[in-house]
Amino acid sequence: MVKLRINNKEIIAEPGTSVMKAALDNGIFIPHFCYHPALSISGNCRICVVSVKNMPKPVTSCTTAVAEGMEVETENKDIAAIRKSVLEFFLINHPIDCPVCDQAGECTLQDFTYLYGSDHSRFSEEKRTWHTKDVGPLVKLWANRCVLCARCVRFLNEITKTGELGIMNRGDRNVIDTFPGMPVDNPLSGNIVDICPVGALISKDFLYQARVWFMDFKQSVCPMCATGCNITAGVYQGKIKRFAPTKNLKVNQYWMCDYGRLSYKFVHSDNRLTAFLTRSQAGSVTKTTLQESVNILKNSLSGDTAVLASAYMDNEGLTALKTVTDKYGIKNIGCLLKPDGKAQAFGGGFKISHDNNPNRKGFENVFGKAVLDNGYRQVIDAVKTGKAGTLYVINGILDYALPQELIDAAGKVKFLVVQDTHSSALTEKAHLVLPSCTYAEKNGAFTNEQGMEQKFNRLIDPAGAAEPDNIILNQL
Amino acid sequence: MPKTFNAKTMEKFQALSQRYPTKDALLLPVLRLAEEEFNGIDDDAMELVAGLVGVPPAKVMSVFTFYTHYRRAGSGKYLLQVCSTLPCALRGSQEIFEHLKKKLGIDSEETTKDGKFTLKKVECLGSCGTSPVVQINEDYYENLTTEKLDEILNKLQ
Ligand code: SF4
Ligand code: SF4
Numbered sequence: 001m002v003k004l005r006i007n008n009k010e011i012i013a014e015p016g017t018s019v020m021k022a023a024l025d026n027g028i029f030i031p032h033f034c035y036h037p038a039l040s041i042s043g044n045c046r047i048c049v050v051s052v053k054n055m056p057k058p059v060t061s062c063t064t065a066v067a068e069g070m071e072v073e074t075e076n077k078d079i080a081a082i083r084k085s086v087l088e089f090f091l092i093n094h095p096i097d098c099p100v101c102d103q104a105g106e107c108t109l110q111d112f113t114y115l116y117g118s119d120h121s122r123f124s125e126e127k128r129t130w131h132t133k134d135v136g137p138l139v140k141l142w143a144n145r146c147v148l149c150a151r152c153v154r155f156l157n158e159i160t161k162t163g164e165l166g167i168m169n170r171g172d173r174n175v176i177d178t179f180p181g182m183p184v185d186n187p188l189s190g191n192i193v194d195i196c197p198v199g200a201l202i203s204k205d206f207l208y209q210a211r212v213w214f215m216d217f218k219q220s221v222c223p224m225c226a227t228g229c230n231i232t233a234g235v236y237q238g239k240i241k242r243f244a245p246t247k248n249l250k251v252n253q254y255w256m257c258d259y260g261r262l263s264y265k266f267v268h269s270d271n272r273l274t275a276f277l278t279r280s281q282a283g284s285v286t287k288t289t290l291q292e293s294v295n296i297l298k299n300s301l302s303g304d305t306a307v308l309a310s311a312y313m314d315n316e317g318l319t320a321l322k323t324v325t326d327k328y329g330i331k332n333i334g335c336l337l338k339p340d341g342k343a344q345a346f347g348g349g350f351k352i353s354h355d356n357n358p359n360r361k362g363f364e365n366v367f368g369k370a371v372l373d374n375g376y377r378q379v380i381d382a383v384k385t386g387k388a389g390t391l392y393v394i395n396g397i398l399d400y401a402l403p404q405e406l407i408d409a410a411g412k413v414k415f416l417v418v419q420d421t422h423s424s425a426l427t428e429k430a431h432l433v434l435p436s437c438t439y440a441e442k443n444g445a446f447t448n449e450q451g452m453e454q455k456f457n458r459l460i461d462p463a464g465a466a467e468p469d470n471i472i473l474n475q476l
Numbered sequence: 477m478p479k480t481f482n483a484k485t486m487e488k489f490q491a492l493s494q495r496y497p498t499k500d501a502l503l504l505p506v507l508r509l510a511e512e513e514f515n516g517i518d519d520d521a522m523e524l525v526a527g528l529v530g531v532p533p534a535k536v537m538s539v540f541t542f543y544t545h546y547r548r549a550g551s552g553k554y555l556l557q558v559c560s561t562l563p564c565a566l567r568g569s570q571e572i573f574e575h576l577k578k579k580l581g582i583d584s585e586e587t588t589k590d591g592k593f594t595l596k597k598v599e600c601l602g603s604c605g606t607s608p609v610v611q612i613n614e615d616y617y618e619n620l621t622t623e624k625l626d627e628i629l630n631k632l633q
């Protein structure tokens with residue numbers, strides 16, 4: 001290990017670590033555009049200069065390795081002057097169109113200019129201008145705003161290994177672009193928006209949706225696969241406006257997939273269930289209450305009830321369900337699973353799981369492997385052969401169509417109860433419908449593929465009268 | 477239209493690919509091969525090179541557009557590359573460029589209507605000692621004056 005001092009603070013770092021990383025790891029911030037902890041070092045932006053005692057000139061901290069006894073100063077008059085002139089170069093051709101730029105408020109060019117920049121420009125020539133264009137299904141490029149840090153290029157070379165973007169031309173004519181006809185359309189494309197330090201790469205989905213300073217940010221977990229990416233949700237006026245990954249080196253590093261990124265739309269979809277409903281044998285539907293529904297449910301649960309619970313239920317809901325099935329002596333329990341997809345692995349170890357369920361592990365922990373593997377078949381058979389009096393389905397799987405065999409079989413039971421987030425062919429048949437909260441409307445936890453229990457927070461108010469699964473189940 | 481190399485160029489490519497330690501390094505000479513075979517490089521040629529070398533087409537494009545010295549597809553019979561870097565500039569390259577511009581009626585990166593000449597301002601040709609320099613196709617013309625240049629152009633058919 002190497003001992004050094006940064007701003008007079010003693011720091012111990014592994015040999016070979018950059019001064020930048022050593023500082024950041026110890027809570028000392030050094031401005032940077034091009035440095036990113038998950039990408040190779042580029043050293044192109046020059047804003048990260050620091051003074052090192054006994055070195056003749058300031059050095060870029062991202063390209064300088066720590067050394068025994070090194071004494072580093074990250075802020076002083078000389079450094080501020082250098083950063084000021086570096087920023088002056090950046091702003092020569094930059095449009096400074098912050099009023100219409102989506103990055104405003106979370107732009108490091110804004111932030112560093114605020115800290116070190118000049119309050120006026122000495123540049124009186126015409127600015128050179130470039131294209132503003134779509135570079136992929138999710139991403140739009142404002143090339144004039146680009147600081148040529150090459151983070152996007154490195155991400156696409158090193159993490160997705162798809163290499164759709166390049167820096168074209170040379171010198172002051174440098175510009176980011178795609179090869180004609182080859183858009184940035186890989187499954188992780190949205191991450192280049194997050195790592196672009198300025199408003200050059202912008203999410204088309206989030207464009208002009210909300211000023212970031214008016215949004216609330218809350219932590220959650222993506223439910224769309226068993227990886228369980230940690231996410232930061234941006235909420236504005238009660239609606240989720242965007243998801244972005246939260247760093248978690250054990251789970252998702254710095255990334256999330258595009259499918260997960262856009263999955264907040266399922267929470268806000270038009271066919272959410274918002275009321276407790278009963279359906280008479282003749283088919284007429286009446287609105288009812290949580291209390292009334294609980295009473296009806298209590299009277300219809302018994303030893304010959306069959307329960308299908310999905311692996312989209314959180315651990316709280318599953319534990320509450322276990323208490324209920326034990327209490328009523330329910331043996332016929334099965335797991336409703338969203339079908340598997342294809343596992344995908346990327347540079348640096350990021351994975352999209354083949355398992356499209358956020359909580360298969362959690363289900364297994366509560367109900368055991370036998371129920372997880374064979375329960376569904378048993379339940380379907382019991383229902384088909386008329387052995388089940390009541391069928392209680394607790395779904396909540398997002399972006400999913402229930403299996404036709406279940407919909408067909410469900411017609412055979414005397415009493416069908418469906419607890420779900422969205423209306424479906426099954427809720428159309430159910431005698432009792434209970435609207436439940438998605439993960440975004442409650443606190444809870446999923447156990448991911450690696451067996452890590454990850455808590456998520458309530459982001460928004462429930463849709464209508466929807467209640468969390470465990471709140472309903474705890475009353476039975 | 478997707479392009480392919482002919483057998484002879486393919487042979488050259490095979491030989492080259494043994495010689496370079498990295499794909500990135502191999503890219504430069506393979507672009508030269510494409511330039512020779514197709515008499516200039518267009519998007520299809522870049523795609524071909526990308527496939528052969530094993531790098532993304534955007535990477536090939538960034539390298540190709542970085543260097544002024546590669547021949548673009550559709551260039552005229554004679555490609556006039558006027559060095560515009562400092563030593564040549566100090567010795568009158570701007571005057572030479574303006575002269576050509578006026579004489580041919582085209583700007584940098586443009587081609588005369590008859591397809592005979594393409595004019596191009598380029599970065600250092602590495603012949604500063606004999607500046608100002610113009611490269612016409614594969615040949616260097618050194619210590620130029622506008623008069624000398626006129627003579628040279630007159631001889632070109
Ligand atoms: S587009 Fe953004 S990430 Fe890419 S080089 Fe420009 S500033 Fe950097
Ligand atoms: S990889 Fe899985 S958990 Fe991560 S964002 Fe995509 S769907 Fe969500």
Ligand code: FES
Nearest residue numbers: 032045046048062
């Ligand atoms: S962060 Fe060090 S040069 Fe860009």
